[in-house]
Amino acid sequence: MFVCHDGRHNPRHNGYMAPRVKKDLLAGLFGSQQSSSRTSKKSSKDLQSIFRHKSVRFVLRFTAASVAVAAVLSFVVVPASRFFTQRSAIAEKSAEYDALADANEQLQIEVNALSTPEGIRNAARAQLGYVLPGEQPLQFVQMPDLPTDLPDEWPYTMVTDIVRIQTNKAAASSGSQSFIP
Secondary structure, rough: OEEEOOOOOEEEOOOOOOOOOOOOHHHHHHHHOOHHHHHHHHHHHHHHHHOOOOHHHHHHHHHHHHHHHHHHHHHHHHHHHHHHHHHHHHHHHHHHHHHHHHHHHHHHHHHHHHHHHHHHHHHHHHHHOOOOOOOOOOOOOOOOOOOOOOOHHHHHHHHHHHHHHHHHHHHHHHHHOOOOO
């Protein structure tokens, strides 16, 4: 067991006693005339006086607000917008998939129908106009009714007059006396 420098018995002491150094000597070692405790007090007072200026506080508050807005944008807004964009893309792809599945089902029904001799014969009749020997193909085409009455406005009045004159000429040349007023 060792005895401390002040004469007291200390079981944890290792026997080595560091030399006492004056504050001025410490200040000389670190290159300044003041002690380190005085410089830390002075620097903290300088910082407090700097933070008392309104412009510095405004800049600090603006910077903190900017950082908060950037954090909200990066952690909330951007992921939310990506979520909604991806959700609409998934809805579009699901609708496209459903349409393709319906088309695929219709094509499968057609393939199943064409795999039988009856289906092949019906497809040849409908698409190619194929007829069996001894049958006569008949095609019924209906002619659409042509409009004969036109509005009573400028470009149509001239057309109506031309149609009336041509009809009268055709009627006169055929020998009938039909007259269209």
